[in-house]
Amino acid sequence: MSRPAAFGPTDALFDDLDLDELRRRPGVKWERVDPDVLPAWVADMDFAVPPVVADAIEHTVRRGDLGYPSWQDGSPLRTAFADRMHERYGWTVSADAVREHTDLLQALQFVLHLATNPGDAVAVQTPNYPPFLATLETMGRRGVSSPWTRTTGGWTPDIAGLADAVVAHDCRVLLLVNPHNPTGRVLTRDELTEIAAIARRHDLLVFSDEIHAELTYEPHRHIPFASLHEDAAARTVTLTSATKSFNLAGLRCAVAHYGSEQLLALRDAQPPDLYGTVSTLGVAGTLAAWRHGAEWQDRLLRVLDRNRRRVAEALASFTGDDRCPMPEATYLYWFEADVLGVGDKPVDEVLARARVLLDGGAGFGPDGQRYLRLNFATSAPLLEEILTRLASLARR
Known part of the structure; x- marks a missing residue:
């Protein structure tokens, strides 16, 4: 062509x-x-x-580095995530609060299993990523829809409607997708601050899917939800990966930052391999993308x-x-x-x-x-x- x-x-x-x-x-x-x-x-x-990712994976294979990895204190992704958040967004996090997952969906299902029960209500802004909505249904959690509003200026989150939905349905969790899939909206600091106030008033656990953060166009700016203030950080699980921004979905490699010490302890008390783990190639590819891409x-x-x-x-x-x-x-x-x-x-x-x-x-x-x-x-x-x-x- x-x-x-x-x-x-x-x-x-x-x-x-x-x-x-x-x-x-x-x-x-x-x-x-x-x-x-x-x-x-x-x-x-x-x-x-990306060539740097292909080279890193090939190098890992050719040097025979496919044995059991020596990651007694977790994979190098933990430090790499903390470094990237600080460099890109000025958000200082501890690598000790970062854990690896095969992908965002697995992380969401894992934490929902630990932190909620069947019948619990989860607020979600719709339209939304279909596998997230399907997960809520399959796991027996009540998805509570808070529709976005289509205005002459574009898509706008109905934050007042979200607050009403949280109260009306006694929601325990907020599933936040920012940047938003499918509308592509990037929530502003003011909008995020209003949502954080709702989460604080009603003691919500927040899942913040930020996998598209690095695909944000000027003049818009991505702001990690947990970076807003101490309370937001303490109630948020931040989910991200290099897979969208570097086209690496097949590597099945993601990370989650656990703001809640209690939830992190509950997560770490589970059998270590029950919910899967990441591969050496997934870690090598992600590190190459983040460090050299x-x-x-x-x-x-x-x-x-x-x-x-x-x-x-x-x-x-x-x-x-x-x-x-x-x-x-x-x-x-x-x-x-x-x-x-x-x-x-x-x-x-x-x-x-x-x-x-x-x-x-x-x-x-x-x-x-x-x-x-x-x-x-x-x-x-x-x-x-x-x-x-x-x-x-x-x-x-």
């Missing part, structure tokens, strides 16, 4: 993707679609692994910023207005299905009529039924083809 005229400068590292090679990948994104379908659904980037990530952010602007331009051309605001973070674009003129099953209809697989619908919560989520972390030519196919629906 040639470079689309609608795009700005391209970057060969990210834009020279071979479609046939992508279709040969065994991962879920490309393996589950027919040969004529372009997938833009699951939150995997199409880009190659800055140049790759800077280039990635420029490409993603360009792509989100192109999607915004295309959606505005479909509607004649700006009702589909750009995400402030992530590589996921949340927009109204009505923009494409599709019916009650928008994902199925876009797939059938345009041969593009998006995500969206009721899996994101009761207020997600008429919305679609487009993953724009792909090359300029592939994204342009996706938008061209969607434009054919909008014109109809």
